Amino acid sequence: MATALSAGGARGVSFLTMVISVPLTVNYLGVERFALWATISSTLGLLVFADLGIGNGLLSAISHSDGAEDREAAISYVSTGFFVLLAVAIVTAGVFSALYPFVPWQRILNLTSPLAIREAGPAAAVLIFCFLAQLPLGVGQRVQHGYQAGFINYSWDAAGNLLGFVGLLAVVHFRGGLVYLVLVVAGAPVLTGILNNATVFSFQRPWLRPRSDRISRRAAGKILHLGFLFMVIQLSAAMGYQTDNLIIAQVLGAAKVTEYAVPLKLFAIAPSILSMLIAPLWPAYSEASARGDVQWVRKTLGRSLLVVLAMSLPVNTALVILGPQILRLWVGPQVVPSVLLLVGLGSWALLNSLSGALAIFLNGVGLIRIQAICAALMAVSNVTLSIYLTHHIGISGAIYGTIVSQIIFMLIPYSFHLRNLLANLDQRVAYAPALELATGYSPTQDLP
Numbered sequence: 001m002a003t004a005l006s007a008g009g010a011r012g013v014s015f016l017t018m019v020i021s022v023p024l025t026v027n028y029l030g031v032e033r034f035a036l037w038a039t040i041s042s043t044l045g046l047l048v049f050a051d052l053g054i055g056n057g058l059l060s061a062i063s064h065s066d067g068a069e070d071r072e073a074a075i076s077y078v079s080t081g082f083f084v085l086l087a088v089a090i091v092t093a094g095v096f097s098a099l100y101p102f103v104p105w106q107r108i109l110n111l112t113s114p115l116a117i118r119e120a121g122p123a124a125a126v127l128i129f130c131f132l133a134q135l136p137l138g139v140g141q142r143v144q145h146g147y148q149a150g151f152i153n154y155s156w157d158a159a160g161n162l163l164g165f166v167g168l169l170a171v172v173h174f175r176g177g178l179v180y181l182v183l184v185v186a187g188a189p190v191l192t193g194i195l196n197n198a199t200v201f202s203f204q205r206p207w208l209r210p211r212s213d214r215i216s217r218r219a220a221g222k223i224l225h226l227g228f229l230f231m232v233i234q235l236s237a238a239m240g241y242q243t244d245n246l247i248i249a250q251v252l253g254a255a256k257v258t259e260y261a262v263p264l265k266l267f268a269i270a271p272s273i274l275s276m277l278i279a280p281l282w283p284a285y286s287e288a289s290a291r292g293d294v295q296w297v298r299k300t301l302g303r304s305l306l307v308v309l310a311m312s313l314p315v316n317t318a319l320v321i322l323g324p325q326i327l328r329l330w331v332g333p334q335v336v337p338s339v340l341l342l343v344g345l346g347s348w349a350l351l352n353s354l355s356g357a358l359a360i361f362l363n364g365v366g367l368i369r370i371q372a373i374c375a376a377l378m379a380v381s382n383v384t385l386s387i388y389l390t391h392h393i394g395i396s397g398a399i400y401g402t403i404v405s406q407i408i409f410m411l412i413p414y415s416f417h418l419r420n421l422l423a424n425l426d427q428r429v430a431y432a433p434a435l436e437l438a439t440g441y442s443p444t445q446d447l448p
Contacts, residue, residue, distance in 0.1 A: 017165040022265060023331040025181070026258065028172050031334060032113045035257035036120055037178060039109055039245045053230030054085055055138050057223045060363065062146030063286035075208060076219035078143060082210035084220065086136040093132050100125060110249045119178040126179055130186035137193035140200040143208060148287075150280050152204075156196040157189075164188035229368040236375035240382035240405065244398040247383070251390045260395045263327060263337045267345040270315045271352045278304050278360050285364020297365065304357045312353040320346040344399040351406050358414045370417065378409035 026034045058081040065074040105111070105120040144153045167184025170176075201209040244264075245257045281304060288296045319326070323342045327335050337345075362371050382405035389397025 017161050021168055026331050031255050031258050033116050033178055035254045036116050038261035039249055039257055051085055051088060051135050053227035053234055054081055054223055055142055056230040057226030059142045059146050060226050061223055063283035064290050066147055075214050076216035078208045079210045079214035080216055080219040081223055082136055082139045083215055089132040089135040096128055110254045122179045123182045126182045127186050130190050133190045134193055137197055140197035143200055146283055148283050156192045160189040160192035229372045232372040233375045236379035239379040243383055247386050247390055247398055248395050256395055259335055262331055262335045263345055267319055267349045270312055271349050274308055274353045275356050278357055282360050282364045285361060289365045301361045308353045308357045312350050316346040316349045341396040344396050347403050348399050355410050374410050374413050378405045381405040381409060
């Protein structure tokens with residue numbers, strides 16, 4: 001309950017800062033420079049694979065260790081995960097630094113403004129380095145979520161959003177450029193991440209503090225195994241969901257990105273809030289599975305889907321109807337979405353919320369492989385369809401490519417296999433005692 005309330009509070013802070021900052025930055029930066037910011041921010045989502053899925057693998061491993069009351073395993077997982085992520089961040093930073101002078105930012109982002117061209121490379125570099133800094137810092141967040149204390153993370157998230165917003169106001173007031181804007185907005189979560197980790201490992205759970213002598217090959221094997229599957233999911237999701245702005249920039253020009261990115265921010269609010277509200281169910285599902293409490297898992301899954309549908313459907317219907325008026329009041333006449341785009345964004349938001357609730361369940365009970373397969377197929381279909389439809393129907397084509405791909409390759413397979421997945425979970429738990437007695441192996445030990 002505390003986690004859900006703090007998640008709602010953190011998302012409320014994020015919502016308020018976004019409501020104020022978007023029109024402020026649109027008017028301050030202008031259409032193309034704002035589009036540049038939106039494009040490099042969404043393209044950065046393609047780097048979610050940079051942690052090799054280790055962050056999510058670590059969360060699953062910690063949750064399972066907590067359910068199994070195995071403190072020594074948790075210590076090994078945390079230390080191993082931290083140093084592996086630190087190495088990944090350092091290596092990735094080195095590779096990017098070597099390639100940076102050769103990247104044709106103007107051509108990739110399809111820019112025409114001389115100022116936007118000058119700012120593109122440095123702004124992208126600042127954003128990427130801030131992202132990489134958060135990789136090892138994310139271990140503290142995974143620990144909090146794994147021990148079902150995610151409300152602390154959300155408090156730090158809210159502080160980071162507020163700090164970034166204050167920095168944004170300062171940059172606008174002193175007429176700083178896009179690079180400084182990116183630095184304060186992307187740098188604030190790095191600072192709060194440092195403080196969060198210091199709090200976790202110095203005061204709350206000092207026994208979990210990462211130490212090089214607690215690195216374990218067995219822990220690394222489990223984290224990397226789970227991490228690989230999560231990496232496939234993350235990379236596929238990034239390709240599917242984060243390439244729309246880049247596709248629009250390439251097909252229609254960078255200026256058109258604003259016409260798509262701003263309404264998308266409006267419709268992304270509800271899925272974002274819902275995802276934060278149901279995210280605590282991941283470690284809860286995992287702990288319940290480790291304890292064999294399948295009845296709780298079933299009941300909670302059903303309730304979560306009903307809550308998501310009940311909250312998402314009316315909100316997105318209202319946004320489709322009132323979207324033009326809201327956007328006019330919010331950012332002015334610069335952004336005038338078509339009805340086709342609004343309907344597509346509303347449908348996407350509803351599907352995204354439902355898929356997210358199912359994904360949390362699948363993560364919690366350890367059924368990752370099916371997600372990886374579905375996500376990979378969805379990504380290929382999404383990019384292909386989005387490019388095709390954007391050429392033929394304009395910016396709305398990007399979101400309809402996403403919708404069609406998500407229905408065919410994610411929602412339908414998840415729904416079709418849901419009963420079998422639950423039955424399989426029942427069998428694994430039911431036969432665990434006999435199998436463990438006969439062989440020494442328990443099928444529930446693979447449930448993260």
